[in-house]
Amino acid sequence: xxxxxxxxxxxxxxxxxxxxxxxxxxxxxxxxxxxxxxxxxxxxxxxxxxxxxxxxxxxxxxxxxxxxxxxxxxxxxxxxxxxxxxxxxxxxxxxxxxxxxxxxxxxxxxxxxxxxxxxxxxxxxxxxxxxxxxxxxxxxxxxxxxxxxxxxxxxxxxxxxxxxxxxxxxxxxxxxxxxxxxxxxxxxxxxxxxxxxxxxxxx
Amino acid sequence: xxxxxxxxxxxxxxxxxxxxxxxxxxxxxxxxxxxxxxxxxxxxxxxxxxxxxxxxxxxxxxxxxxxxxxxxxxxxx
Numbered sequence: 139x140x141x142x143x144x145x146x147x148x149x150x151x152x153x154x155x156x157x158x159x160x161x162x163x164x165x166x167x168x169x170x171x172x173x174x175x176x177x178x179x180x181x182x183x184x185x186x187x188x189x190x191x192x193x194x195x196x197x198x199x200x201x202x203x204x205x206x207x208x209x210x211x212x213x214x215x216x217x218x219x220x221x222x223x224x225x226x227x228x229x230x231x232x233x234x235x236x237x238x239x240x241x242x243x244x245x246x247x248x249x250x251x252x253x254x255x256x257x258x259x260x261x262x263x264x265x266x267x268x269x270x271x272x273x274x275x276x277x278x279x280x281x282x283x284x285x286x287x288x289x290x291x292x293x294x295x296x297x298x299x300x301x302x303x304x305x306x307x308x309x310x311x312x313x314x315x316x317x318x319x320x321x322x323x324x325x326x327x328x329x330x331x332x333x334x335x336x337x338x339x340x341x
Numbered sequence: 342x343x344x345x346x347x348x349x350x351x352x353x354x355x356x357x358x359x360x361x362x363x364x365x366x367x368x369x370x371x372x373x374x375x376x377x378x379x380x381x382x383x384x385x386x387x388x389x390x391x392x393x394x395x396x397x398x399x400x401x402x403x404x405x406x407x408x409x410x411x412x413x414x415x416x417x418x
Contacts, residue, residue: 195357195358198358198362199358199361199362202358202361202362202364202365202393202397203393203396203397204396204397279356280354280355280356280359280382280383281356281357281359282355282356282358282359282362290362294365
């Protein structure tokens with residue numbers, strides 16, 4: 139005899155009990171799903187202007203959806219938490235990046251300039267120029283600036299956590315970073331957060 | 342623009358995810374049952390607004406496209 143046979147009266151039809159249980163289980167699971175606050179954990183590792191967008195866009199949007207969000211900034215990702223953002227973009231070695239001019243007549247804007255790597259690498263100030271063009275393109279298209287998205291994240295209680303080891307590794311000073319950083323931690327502290335999250339992204 | 346809404350939000354010229362973020366911000370300052378009319382020019386906002394409302398429990402009362410502009414009316418839950 140199993141445990142259930144002892145608890146249930148002898149004459150009880152087990153299929154009725156099973157049906158009751160299934161219904162109850164469904165209700166309970168639905169209640170649990172409704173009360174669950176989804177969570178997102180992002181590991182941001184890159185510090186260029188283009189790669190700064192995905193973590194901040196996803197974090198701010200998730201928080202607008204009512205999710206609980208934490209972003210762990212490590213290695214070059216720490217640049218995204220500096221008080222003064224000087225993010226640049228490098229088209230060098232990035233064949234997927236369109237090189238288009240954000241000004242002039244439409245036919246001119248539509249040209250995708252194929253610039254050889256050798257020229258990009260050899261021309262002084264090329265990255266500065268590419269960064270300027272990117273910033274203008276962002277502005278023309280009504281895409282938010284990184285500063286704006288970061289402020290929205292801070293306003294909406296996204297937890298911005300920074301990697302302590304990277305600070306020491308690269309010789310950064312804590313003073314260079316925004317005071318809104320929730321915590322300075324290491325991998326061992328962030329992994330449990332990532333473990334419990336519904337969505338975890340490495341960017 | 343729907344003039345019957347309690348509040349209006351002009352999100353024209355903004356791109357993903359700004360229309361959603363601005364909507365969220367406007368709604369948080371409103372009371373339950375009040376309505377917000379949002380105008381957007383971002384084609385991506387059409388599906389995003391549906392997803393946003395579904396996820397946050399706010400009701401999307403209407404979703405219209407008029408001359409390249411999208412107009413949404415959302416009732417705060």
